[in-house]
Amino acid sequence: MLNVGKIEEGFVLDHIQAGKSLTLYYNLGLDKKDCTVAMIMNAKSGKMGKKDILKVECDIDDLNMDILAVVDHNITVNVVKDGEIVEKKELVLPKEITNVFKCKNPRCITSIEQGLPHIFVLADEKKEIYRCKYCEEKYKQRVKTVVQ
């Protein structure tokens, strides 16, 4: 049994689909932040069989909930203060998400127009489909995070 200690302040992301935590690490831009991250992969889960967990020690305002919701809104977000879970945040799909994902359609105006924000709009809430605001191309998982 592997033990990872408590964090003092930050967040614990639980119920991440097994194997997805590394993608999430990059999607959230944690590689560019000055914070300590513990990545637990393939942990046993009664609900999911196997799951990943991310423990991030940082300012709680640093977490972009919109990105989390788009990537997987089933993730449980626990906010930690003074070593204790003080809040569980519910993830809601944002109506619009800006400069997080890049449109991959080579015919989209975002591929040539400088300084144009990459905006995805929630086109179908039931099916969780996002489309590029400009060309209406469907957002597919595993798109690269926009380099800021």
Place this chain on the structure above:
Amino acid sequence: MRHLMSPLDFSVKELDDLFNLANDIEKNPKKYAHACEGLKMATCFYEPSTRTRLSFEAAMLNLGGSVLGFSDANSSSAAKGESVSDTIRVISCYADICAMRHPKEGAPMVAASKSRIPVINAGDGGHQHPTQTLTDLLTIRSMKGRLGDFTIGLCGDLKFGRTVHSLINALMRYEGIHFVFISPEELKIPDYITEKLKEAGITYEEVISLEDVMPKLDLLYMTRVQRERFFNEEDYVRLKDFYILTPDKMEKAKTDMLVLHPLPRVNEISVEIDDDPRAAYFKQAQYGVYVRMALILTLLDIQVTE
């Protein structure tokens, strides 16, 4: 200030008003001959399109206005690397309304967001071509007397044809329409469109034979198989003449069925049909001018009373 990016930007009621205006223009062209006097339309065409550009220019000239612009990206500042946002800011200083065609999808929307004048999407890549859809709707409404309660056959390239997708989306807002999708297996209508129809409770059928369904159609919308959409020339050659509308097929059709085509036509409609009173495709081109005139007046908020 309003722009036109997609045919769905206008409500059904607004479209009715637009089409009523277009029909009035058709009946009384002189009444509108000076409506846009002193006003200028910029036609910014980043890729060649003779038909659409001339239709816009004819529309503005018919209204007494003037036109300026460019007809391909090489003769514009885009060749020097200017962004669409910058170009439209400058064009806003020169003209009162702009029609833009661009190979990049969403370019007219970017222009509209920075523009001080109304922008009309005159086609953006394989994405939208709203004035073609408005033309199709006006033609159907004017020649059939209604937009609804009919069986429409869409034939040819239903996979890549943006005019077809756009027309289906626009017609979905009207009652009593049954769609018949006629295409080879390789050019079938995309699933996301049929799913949308199912969700909306709209009936449709998918067939390969045009001949078999001819007797039931009130409208037949023919399309060209576009060479530029194929990666492989062999597939194009095999499919390009899959459907050819000939006089013997027309014999099986209703006497008041209309044949529509966004043009240009290649082989898919035999020239022998051109004189058939049911051939509506050249009238459709004429309606394209009327609907663009009505659109210019609407976006510029010009009312003509006498």
